[in-house]
Amino acid sequence: MVSRREARLALRQQLRKGGLESPDFESACLLEHVLGASCRLMTRQQLEEPLTGEQAAALHALTRRRLAGEPLQYLLGEWEFYGLPFRVGPGVLIPRQDTETLVECALRAAEGMSAPKILDLCAGSGCIGIALAHCLPHGRVTAVEQSADALRYLQENAALNRTPLHIVKGDVLDPALAESIRGVDVIVSNPPYLTEADLAALQKEVQFEPRAALDGGQDGLLFYRELPALWQESLNPGGRLLFEIGMGQEAAVSSFLTHAGYENIESFPDLAGISRVVSGMRPAGARR
Numbered sequence: 001m002v003s004r005r006e007a008r009l010a011l012r013q014q015l016r017k018g019g020l021e022s023p024d025f026e027s028a029c030l031l032e033h034v035l036g037a038s039c040r041l042m043t044r045q046q047l048e049e050p051l052t053g054e055q056a057a058a059l060h061a062l063t064r065r066r067l068a069g070e071p072l073q074y075l076l077g078e079w080e081f082y083g084l085p086f087r088v089g090p091g092v093l094i095p096r097q098d099t100e101t102l103v104e105c106a107l108r109a110a111e112g113m114s115a116p117k118i119l120d121l122c123a124g125s126g127c128i129g130i131a132l133a134h135c136l137p138h139g140r141v142t143a144v145e146q147s148a149d150a151l152r153y154l155q156e157n158a159a160l161n162r163t164p165l166h167i168v169k170g171d172v173l174d175p176a177l178a179e180s181i182r183g184v185d186v187i188v189s190n191p192p193y194l195t196e197a198d199l200a201a202l203q204k205e206v207q208f209e210p211r212a213a214l215d216g217g218q219d220g221l222l223f224y225r226e227l228p229a230l231w232q233e234s235l236n237p238g239g240r241l242l243f244e245i246g247m248g249q250e251a252a253v254s255s256f257l258t259h260a261g262y263e264n265i266e267s268f269p270d271l272a273g274i275s276r277v278v279s280g281m282r283p284a285g286a287r288r
């Protein structure tokens with residue numbers, strides 16, 4: 001019989017040997033997931049209690065999957081983004097901390113509006129739109145997503161966070177869909193932006209995530225090239241389109257926005273200092 005403390009130590013050792021970067025953190029997460037309680041809050045005595053047979057078997061299975069490269073977030077089934085919980089699993093992109101920069105920029109763009117209308121294109125798990133809906137209770141957020149797998153998480157996450165999201169299943173590259181949505185103040189999008197070369201050299205964990213959420217075409221810029229013109233008329237004059245971008249994409253994305261007629265192009269860095277968000281404003285009083 002193994003105690004919780006011993007199980008934690010053994011797991012940490014296994015994960016370290018497996019080459020994982022944060023064995024301490026991950027062993028705590030996995031053990032807490034299996035126990036349904038935080039080890040950090042346990043007394044010494046509670047830590048000396050043995051794992052049940054069921055818990056030991058569950059931990060063993062999770063460890064095997066983690067060592068095979070499955071993302072920790074999929075194994076836990078839930079991950080935090082912008083201080084809120086999100087259900088995640090195979091079929092949906094895991095929320096990244098970098099993406100919180102996009103949420104912050106969108107909140108700034110919506111500042112001073114009493115009931116902003118927000119549109120999240122390529123919504124995935126819903127992390128961006130739901131974080132915005134949470135912060136802007138008087139706003140109205142519409143989320144567009146094409147993947148049936150992602151949509152299930154999106155719906156579940158909207159319910160989990162009690163945010164009344166308007167969810168639309170559709171392809172953001174479809175002009176008819178763009179024409180059907182009007183009067184938006186702020187558009188946010190974290191589209192797939194990896195290049196063909198990026199996709200060929202993906203980290204093991206990322207290979208478990210849906211290709212469709214990552215693949216931005218040969219040069220990674222497919223969505224940035226198409227979306228600005230396609231969705232411009234969905235924006236109110238003076239409204240802003242904000243993109244999350246990948247490293248090194250700022251110049252290209254800014255030029256696409258300029259060419260599509262957007263003004264006041266701005267960019268913002270993430271916490272690592274990498275330019276992560278590029279945005280442009282639909283000219284006020286524009287006929288287009």
Ligand code: GLN
Binds near residue numbers: 206
């Ligand atoms: N940031 C993600 C990654 O590096 C890519 C997400 C995306 O393509 N939108 O894996």
